[in-house]
Amino acid sequence: MNPDSGNKGRFAIIIPVYNHEHAVADVIKKSLCLNYPVFVVNDGSTDSTADRIKNIEGIRLLHHNENRGKGAAILTGFAQAAKIADWAITIDADGQHDPQDALNLIRAIPDNARPIVVGTRDGMAGTHVPWTSRFGRGFSNFWVLLSGGPRIADSQSGFRIYPLPEAMGLNVTSKRYQFEVEILVKAMWRKIPVIEAPIRVRYAPGKERVSHFRPFIDFVRNSNTFSRLIFQRIVIPATHRNR
Numbered sequence: 001m002n003p004d005s006g007n008k009g010r011f012a013i014i015i016p017v018y019n020h021e022h023a024v025a026d027v028i029k030k031s032l033c034l035n036y037p038v039f040v041v042n043d044g045s046t047d048s049t050a051d052r053i054k055n056i057e058g059i060r061l062l063h064h065n066e067n068r069g070k071g072a073a074i075l076t077g078f079a080q081a082a083k084i085a086d087w088a089i090t091i092d093a094d095g096q097h098d099p100q101d102a103l104n105l106i107r108a109i110p111d112n113a114r115p116i117v118v119g120t121r122d123g124m125a126g127t128h129v130p131w132t133s134r135f136g137r138g139f140s141n142f143w144v145l146l147s148g149g150p151r152i153a154d155s156q157s158g159f160r161i162y163p164l165p166e167a168m169g170l171n172v173t174s175k176r177y178q179f180e181v182e183i184l185v186k187a188m189w190r191k192i193p194v195i196e197a198p199i200r201v202r203y204a205p206g207k208e209r210v211s212h213f214r215p216f217i218d219f220v221r222n223s224n225t226f227s228r229l230i231f232q233r234i235v236i237p238a239t240h241r242n243r
Helices: 024-032 049-053 070-081 099-107 131-146 179-189 215-235
Strands: 011-017 038-043 059-064 087-090 116-121 160-163 194-199
Touching: 011 024, 011 070, 011 099, 024 038, 024 049, 024 099, 038 049, 038 070, 049 059, 059 070, 070 087, 070 179, 087 099, 099 116, 099 160, 099 194, 116 179, 131 179, 131 215, 179 194, 179 215
Parallel strands: 011 038, 011 087, 038 059, 116 194
Antiparallel strands: 087 160, 116 160
16 A cells, blocks of 8 residues: 555556557556556557566456457456455556656545546647647537536546546446546536646657547547537436436
């Protein structure tokens, strides 16, 4: 148990992975330094990811035989982490995050509260940050709010803390990237607080970063998700919607 957890409960780390062969081993090793259980979910990777992580000691390795999506990988991690932990820390496998910033998120949790904590990425306005990331964040923030979710600065950040088992009971139907915005909206519907804490982000100029964001396909998927959430918010009474 990491002493930085204080009396807030037990934490576990979940790292969803899909074709991040160059960065994932480093992310895992830095996450292990936090002294929490680390669950790595290989979501049907087709590159050398499986070979690079299979012999890393100290992790709990989970596999999807085929790619199901980031949300599905997180849910697989939730199911296993909930057996031993009260909170799940999710960290992206692409190397943009410093796992040590998880301690900032833990410290942001108020006493006797069970919020979702989202890591707000600093430095996202820089010219070295991909335009898809800058546009996607603003687009997502607006539609999360319109869907009845929280007013939040970085709704697309994957570095988060989720309370377990509450997050597992939100009936999130999106299984790909849209999972991370839908769960924020449905958390607010259920009166689960969503708070933010600052984290660092690394988009090194001239350095290749693997991203599986596809502007057209993911724009359509995001639009469909937000349309469904807004429709549910308008048509379904809150007493039924929040069950």
